[in-house]
Amino acid sequence: MGRYVFGVxxxxxxxxxxxxxxxxxxxxxxxxxxxxxxxxxxxxPNVAESVKGKMEERHIREEDVAGIGVGAPGAVDEEGTLxxxxxxxxxxxxxxxxxxGAYINVPIKAANDxxxxxxxxxxxxxxKGSANMVAVTLGTGVGGGIVVNGSLLNGATxxxxxxxxxxxxxxxxxxxxxxxxxxxxxxxSATGIARLAERRLEKDEKPSLxxxxxxxxxxxFDAVKAGDEVAIEIAEQFGEYLGKGLAVVxxxxxxxxxxxxxGVSKAGEILLSFVEPAxxxxxxxxxxxxxxxxxELGNDAGIYGAAGLIILN
Amino acid sequence: MGRYVFGVxxxxxxxxxxxxxxxxxxxxxxxxxxxxxxxxxxxxPNVAESVKGKMEERHIREEDVAGIGVGAPGAVDEEGTLxxxxxxxxxxxxxxxxxxGAYINVPIKAANDxxxxxxxxxxxxxxKGSANMVAVTLGTGVGGGIVVNGSLLNGATxxxxxxxxxxxxxxxxxxxxxxxxxxxxxxxSATGIARLAERRLEKDEKPSLxxxxxxxxxxxFDAVKAGDEVAIEIAEQFGEYLGKGLAVVxxxxxxxxxxxxxGVSKAGEILLSFVEPAxxxxxxxxxxxxxxxxxELGNDAGIYGAAGLIILN
Numbered sequence: 001m002g003r004y005v006f007g008v009x010x011x012x013x014x015x016x017x018x019x020x021x022x023x024x025x026x027x028x029x030x031x032x033x034x035x036x037x038x039x040x041x042x043x044x045p046n047v048a049e050s051v052k053g054k055m056e057e058r059h060i061r062e063e064d065v066a067g068i069g070v071g072a073p074g075a076v077d078e079e080g081t082l083x084x085x086x087x088x089x090x091x092x093x094x095x096x097x098x099x100x101g102a103y104i105n106v107p108i109k110a111a112n113d114x115x116x117x118x119x120x121x122x123x124x125x126x127x128k129g130s131a132n133m134v135a136v137t138l139g140t141g142v143g144g145g146i147v148v149n150g151s152l153l154n155g156a157t158x159x160x161x162x163x164x165x166x167x168x169x170x171x172x173x174x175x176x177x178x179x180x181x182x183x184x185x186x187x188x189s190a191t192g193i194a195r196l197a198e199r200r201l202e203k204d205e206k207p208s209l210x211x212x213x214x215x216x217x218x219x220x221f222d223a224v225k226a227g228d229e230v231a232i233e234i235a236e237q238f239g240e241y242l243g244k245g246l247a248v249v250x251x252x253x254x255x256x257x258x259x260x261x262x263g264v265s266k267a268g269e270i271l272l273s274f275v276e277p278a279x280x281x282x283x284x285x286x287x288x289x290x291x292x293x294x295x296e297l298g299n300d301a302g303i304y305g306a307a308g309l310i311i312l313n
Numbered sequence: 314m315g316r317y318v319f320g321v322x323x324x325x326x327x328x329x330x331x332x333x334x335x336x337x338x339x340x341x342x343x344x345x346x347x348x349x350x351x352x353x354x355x356x357x358p359n360v361a362e363s364v365k366g367k368m369e370e371r372h373i374r375e376e377d378v379a380g381i382g383v384g385a386p387g388a389v390d391e392e393g394t395l396x397x398x399x400x401x402x403x404x405x406x407x408x409x410x411x412x413x414g415a416y417i418n419v420p421i422k423a424a425n426d427x428x429x430x431x432x433x434x435x436x437x438x439x440x441k442g443s444a445n446m447v448a449v450t451l452g453t454g455v456g457g458g459i460v461v462n463g464s465l466l467n468g469a470t471x472x473x474x475x476x477x478x479x480x481x482x483x484x485x486x487x488x489x490x491x492x493x494x495x496x497x498x499x500x501x502s503a504t505g506i507a508r509l510a511e512r513r514l515e516k517d518e519k520p521s522l523x524x525x526x527x528x529x530x531x532x533x534f535d536a537v538k539a540g541d542e543v544a545i546e547i548a549e550q551f552g553e554y555l556g557k558g559l560a561v562v563x564x565x566x567x568x569x570x571x572x573x574x575x576g577v578s579k580a581g582e583i584l585l586s587f588v589e590p591a592x593x594x595x596x597x598x599x600x601x602x603x604x605x606x607x608x609e610l611g612n613d614a615g616i617y618g619a620a621g622l623i624i625l626n
Contacts, residue, residue, distance in 0.1 A: 075599060084599065114430055132469040146466075146565070148473075153566060154567060155567025156444075156568055158567070160461075162567070162600070164553065165564045166561050166564045166565070167557055167561055179598065247480055250472075251475045252479070252562050253468050254468020254470060254475070278318060284472060284493070
C-alpha cells in the first residue's frame with residue numbers, strides 16, 4: 001500500500017484538498033475553487049489535475065498513493081454513487097470513484113461530506129478512540145454523521161444520520177426546509193436558536209441583553225456567558241430539544257460519544273452543559289453514559305475524514 | 314469451514330436449538346428446558362451437552378462444525394460479552410463464547426436474542442435480500458433489531474436497536490417499564506394497544522364490539538376486521554404512534570425495509586395499512602420509500618439468526 005493519501009472535500013465555493021502521509025499525518029492542505037458551470041462538469045477534472053500537480057511537485061509516483069477519498073455535498077451510497085445528485089454544485093447522480101478514476105489511476109472512495117467530517121472527528125478529533133459515534137453539526141441546519149463499529153452508516157439511500165429531520169414537536173406551525181413540520185433542525189440549528197430567542201422575547205417584557213440585538217446563536221450564548229436570565233432560558237430550551245433528540249438517536253444506535261460541531265458549537269463547553277442534562281433525562285438507561293465532546297477539527301474534518309475512508313478501510 | 318452450524322436461542326423457559334446444513338438449510342430443531350437455578354449455571358453446559366449429543370447421533374465431527382451461534386436475552390457486545398447480565402435467567406455479565414467454549418471446541422459467536430431474531434429475518438425471512446433493515450418486535454414490549462450493511466448494530470453498550478424506548482410523547486403520566494415516560498413501547502406494544510383501547514372506550518359511549526370484551530391487540534384488530542369504528546380509531550392511533558416512531562428511526566439509520574414481527578403482527582397485513590401512511594407522513598423525504606413487510610419466521614427467527622452469526626460473518 002502506498003504511503004500517501006489525498007483527502008478531498010468538495011464544497012459549494014471551494015474544494016479543500018489535503019495530502020496525508022504515513023499514520024495519517026496531514027502534510028499539506030490547499031484549496032481550489034469549485035467551478036459550478038456546466039453542471040459542475042470541471043470539478044472532478046480539476047481535482048485530478050490538482051492532485052497530479054501535487055504529486056509531480058513532491059515526486060510522488062502513482063504506486064506511492066494508497067488512494068483518494070472524496071467527500072461530496074449529497075447522499076452517497078456504499079459504492080460511492082451520489083444517489084440524488086448534489087444541487088448546490090449542479091451535479092446529477094453518478095458514481096464518483098468511477099468518474100474521478102477516468103482522470104487518475106489510483107483507488108478512490110467517496111462519502112457524503114457530513115459523514116466524511118464525522119469520520120474525521122472519529123479518526124483524529126473529538127471522537128478519537130471510539131468505534132461508535134454520532135457527530136452532530138449545528139450550523140444553518142442540523143446535520144449528523146454516524147459511525148457504527150468503525151464504519152460510516154450511509155443507509156439504504158444515503159440518508160443515514162439525517163438526524164436534523166427527526167420529528168420532535170407535534171403541532172409546529174412553521175415548515176422545515178425539508179417540507180415536514182417539527183423537525184429537530186427547527187429548534188437546534190443556528191436559525192432554530194434565533195427563532196427560539198425571538199419567540200421567547202415576544203412572550204413578555206423581561207429585561208435582557210438580547211433586546212434590540214441581532215438574534216443569533218452567538219448573541220444568545222454570549223448573553224448566557226454574561227449571566228442573562230432570558231438567554232439562559234433560551235439555552236435551556238435549546239438544550240431540552242437537542243438533548244431529547246439525541247436521546248432518541250441513542251435508543252437507535254447507542255453511541256459511545258456524541259461529538260458536537262458546526263458554527264453553534266463555537267459557544268464552547270457551556271453549550272454541552274445545556275444539552276447533557278436534558279439528554280440524561282430522556283435517554284434509555286443503558287445509553288445514559290454516552291460522552292459529549294466538542295468537535296476538534298473544524299473545517300478540516302472533511303479532508304481528514306475523506307482520507308480516513310482510504311486509510312481506515 | 315465445516316458444513317454444519319448450530320443456532321441456539323436461549324429463552325426464559327426453553328432453549329431452542331437448530332442444526333443447519335449447507336446453504337443454511339434447517340435440518341432439525343429441538344428444545345431443552347432453561348434451568349434457571351444457581352444463577353443459570355447449568356444453561357451453557359446443558360447447551361454443550363445437547364449439541365454434542367446431536368453431533369454423536371448424526372456422526373458429525375468437531376471439524377465438520379463451522380460454529381455455534383447463540384442468542385441471549387440481554388445486551389451483548391461485539392465480543393459476545395453479556396454486558397449487563399440477563400436478569401430473566403439469572404445470568405451475571407460474562408463472555409458467552411469463552412464460557413461455552415470451555416465445554417465444546419468449535420467457533421462460537423453470541424448476540425442479543427432480539428438482534429439475532431432480526432438477523433434471522435434478514436437472512437431467510439421478511440427482510441431477505443436487504444442489507445439495511447430494521448426489525449420491530451411488537452410483543453409485551455417493543456423490541457428492535459437493526460442491520461446496517463449486513464451487520465448487526467449492537468451499539469456501545471449492547472443497547473443498539475432499543476427502539477421501544479424512543480421518547481415519543483411529552484406529558485405522559487404513566488411510567489414505562491424502563492422508568493422513563495412517553496416511550497414508544499407505551500403505545501405500540503400489545504399492552505400499549507390495550508391501554509389505547511381502554512382510554513378510547515372511556516372517552517365516550519359510542520357503541521363498539523370491544524365494550525365488555527377483554528381488551529387486547531387481538532380483540533382490537535379482530536374488531537377492526539369486523540368494521541368496528543371505535544376499533545378502527547384505536548388502530549389509527551396505534552399506527553400514528555408507531556409510524557411516527559419508525560420515521561424517527563429512519564432519519565437515523567435509513568433502512569430499506571421494516572420487518573414487523575411479534576405477537577401483535579399476527580393481525581396480518583391490515584396492521585401495516587395503519588402504520589405505513591403515518592410513517593410516510595412523518596418520514597424524511599429520502600427515507601419515505603422504505604418497504605414494510607411482516608416477519609416470516611415466527612419463533613424460529615432466533616435460531617436462524619444465531620446460525621446466521623456464524624454463516625454470514
